[in-house]
Amino acid sequence: MTTTEQAEPAPRRRRGRPGHDQSAILRAAVELFNRRGYDATSMGDLAKELGLTKPAIYHHVTSKEQLLGQALDDALDELTTVVTEATRRPPGVSAYQRLREVVRRSVEVLVAHQPSVTLLLRVRGNSEIELAALERRRWLDDRLADLVADAVAEGALRDDVPPALVSRLLFGMVNSLVEWYRPGGAYDQAMVADAITSIAFDGLARHEP
Amino acid sequence: MTTTEQAEPAPRRRRGRPGHDQSAILRAAVELFNRRGYDATSMGDLAKELGLTKPAIYHHVTSKEQLLGQALDDALDELTTVVTEATRRPPGVSAYQRLREVVRRSVEVLVAHQPSVTLLLRVRGNSEIELAALERRRWLDDRLADLVADAVAEGALRDDVPPALVSRLLFGMVNSLVEWYRPGGAYDQAMVADAITSIAFDGLARHEP
Numbered sequence: 001m002t003t004t005e006q007a008e009p010a011p012r013r014r015r016g017r018p019g020h021d022q023s024a025i026l027r028a029a030v031e032l033f034n035r036r037g038y039d040a041t042s043m044g045d046l047a048k049e050l051g052l053t054k055p056a057i058y059h060h061v062t063s064k065e066q067l068l069g070q071a072l073d074d075a076l077d078e079l080t081t082v083v084t085e086a087t088r089r090p091p092g093v094s095a096y097q098r099l100r101e102v103v104r105r106s107v108e109v110l111v112a113h114q115p116s117v118t119l120l121l122r123v124r125g126n127s128e129i130e131l132a133a134l135e136r137r138r139w140l141d142d143r144l145a146d147l148v149a150d151a152v153a154e155g156a157l158r159d160d161v162p163p164a165l166v167s168r169l170l171f172g173m174v175n176s177l178v179e180w181y182r183p184g185g186a187y188d189q190a191m192v193a194d195a196i197t198s199i200a201f202d203g204l205a206r207h208e209p
Numbered sequence: 210m211t212t213t214e215q216a217e218p219a220p221r222r223r224r225g226r227p228g229h230d231q232s233a234i235l236r237a238a239v240e241l242f243n244r245r246g247y248d249a250t251s252m253g254d255l256a257k258e259l260g261l262t263k264p265a266i267y268h269h270v271t272s273k274e275q276l277l278g279q280a281l282d283d284a285l286d287e288l289t290t291v292v293t294e295a296t297r298r299p300p301g302v303s304a305y306q307r308l309r310e311v312v313r314r315s316v317e318v319l320v321a322h323q324p325s326v327t328l329l330l331r332v333r334g335n336s337e338i339e340l341a342a343l344e345r346r347r348w349l350d351d352r353l354a355d356l357v358a359d360a361v362a363e364g365a366l367r368d369d370v371p372p373a374l375v376s377r378l379l380f381g382m383v384n385s386l387v388e389w390y391r392p393g394g395a396y397d398q399a400m401v402a403d404a405i406t407s408i409a410f411d412g413l414a415r416h417e418p
Contacts, residue, residue: 035333037246096414121388122331124244157413161404165396168389169382169408176381179330187374195370199378203412204366205305 022060025050029067030115038068038119039126065129072123072133075116078109080136083143095150096157100197102147106174107193111181118178144171170200231269234259238276239324247277247328248335274338281332281342284325287318289345292352304359305366309406311356315383316402320390327387353380379409 028050032041043064047054061067086102110117120137123130148170149163157166173196181192237259241250252273256263270276295311319326329346332339357379358372366375382405390401 036335037248039246039249126245156415158407158411158415161407162396165401165404166408166413169385169405170413172385172388173378173382176378176385179381180377187371192374195374196378198367198370199375199412200408201412201414202367203408203410203414204375204379205410205412206365206367 025057025060026067026070027115029064030071030119033068033071034115034118034122038064038122065127068119069129071116071119072129075109075113075120076133076136076140078113079106079117079140082106082109083140087143087147094156095147095154099147099151099157100201102144103170103174103197103200104193106171107177107189107196110174110178111183111189111192114178114181114183117175121175121178141167141171173200234266234269235276235279236324238273239280239328242277242280243324243327243331247273247331274336277328277336278338280325280328281338284318284322284329285342285345285349287322288315288326288349291315291318292349296352296356303365304356304363308356308360308366309410311353312379312383312406312409313402315380316386316398316405319383319387320392320398320401323387323390323392326384330384330387350376350380382409 025046029041029046032046032049036045041064043054043057046064046067047057050057082102082105086098086105120133123133123137125131125134145164145167148157148167151157152159152163177192181187187195234255238250238255241255241258245254250273252263252266255273255276256266259266291311291314295307295314298307329342332342332346334340334343354373354376357366357376360366361368361372386401390396396404
């Protein structure tokens with residue numbers, strides 16, 4: 001992952017947006033991968049789920065790996081945009097403000113792309129596609145740790161926890177919401193984003209006035 | 210290594226504590242379930258991994274489900290002990306102190322039982338055993354939310370985030386460590402427990418003196 005790739009997120013979509021049928025197949029595939037596990041899901045299972053024949057599926061997609069790659073790219077492209085924008089902001093905006101903003105926007109991405117982010121967070125590196133996704137995740141993790149380090153350096157954040165550990169725990173809390181968040185449930189997206197930023201930056205303990 | 214010789218003491222111990230061979234099989238099974246996914250792993254895969262024949266495995270364990278159940282019980286029994294002790298403490302100990310303590314002890318359990326807790330956190334409810342494990346997890350989540358509510362009621366915690374949401378996010382942060390924690394890595398268990406309690410209770414922002 002290099003800065004050259006940061007610069008041109010758009011060309012990655014060179015194969016064009018998936019058509020309507022392809023989108024429906026992708027959605028069903030991701031749902032099935034999350035429910036049963038990617039390795040345990042066959043194209044036959046997917047065909048059955050959609051009430052299609054296997055040849056009908058293969059008319060739209062070339063392989064199970066292609067579906068996995070598209071889903072992981074969906075999640076990673078969104079997260080990369082959020083992180084790249086946060087690290088590129090004009091110097092007038094503090095690292096602390098950019099970090100709070102990246103937390104808030106990550107919550108938005110997780111809620112809007114919950115199925116593909118869930119799949120991404122479960123990737124273990126069992127194939128080339130999964131290893132490439134892990135590489136992109138690592139790049140994002142490093143940028144986030146840099147941003148935390150910048151916020152510590154400017155004096156806005158406590159300096160007694162290593163920035164890389166702060167970053168892991170902070171985004172560990174953010175990412176945990178894919179496991180339980182339900183759109184239309186008890187908490188809306190803004191409430192969750194507020195709760196995470198309040199807890200992480202200001203703490204749960206009530207400060208004496 | 211011949212399986213016949215290893216096998217001798219096992220049958221008498223089948224219902225009690227796992228014997229030595231059974232423990233080794235369980236450890237390998239959990240590692241394989243976490244790496245490939247439970248549904249994608251067969252008893253044949255497990256036998257291959259251990260360099261045993263399938264009949265040799267079945268001499269020690271009755272089914273893949275039995276191995277799953279044992280691993281989930283291992284994680285759940287430990288977590289239940291921690292949570293039950295935290296909720297039963299003498300009234301002299303504040304809910305706030307008990308909550309901080311349960312966070313710290315949960316980190317200990319996650320580090321000491323990382324493979325089985327990892328498996329537990331990935332359970333989706335695809336079988337009776339998984340549904341029973343989810344039921345036990347829900348019970349733990351409810352106790353933790355009650356403890357957070359008690360700490361809010363005693364005035365120690367902020368009251369602008371619903372206790373159930375605090376509990377999800379707090380233990381979401383704790384649980385996230387199974388994804389990246391490596392024993393002997395950059396951070397030891399005490400450092401991670403300190404970092405989580407500092408971030409969650411006191412916040413990342415540096416408070417003005």
